[in-house]
Amino acid sequence: MKTFFKLIFISIFLFSVSISAQKTTWLTADLKETNQSSSVYYSVTSDDEKEVNYFYSSGNIYRKLKYSNRKLVGNFFEFYETGELRRNGKYENGLEEGSWKTYYKNGKIKEKGRYKKGEKIGIWKAFYKNF
16 A cells, blocks of 8 residues: 555656646747737747647647757657648758658648758649649
């Protein structure tokens, strides 16, 4: 019985520590800070400010971002409110880099192309929304 209570206490302690290690910010449609009642999105920032996840006010994921030295780095994901992938690519030193794709809600590719140091390069292809 004592073991059970110790386990409960440890679980509650770890849960409260993980909650306090994040900052929630309420945002407008253009991602400007606002209050909760007029927000369209909200962001949850890790305590070390290396990861920021944006959510629709409904609680569904909107964007996943990672930072290093206050610049965007790594894989970028953006989702429709219903959960389907909308756009993905990669950031290096705060700029778009490499292959990027935009998707329709049905999962088919809407547009694809490449970036180099934040500039579109080469041929970008757009696709019709064939069902």
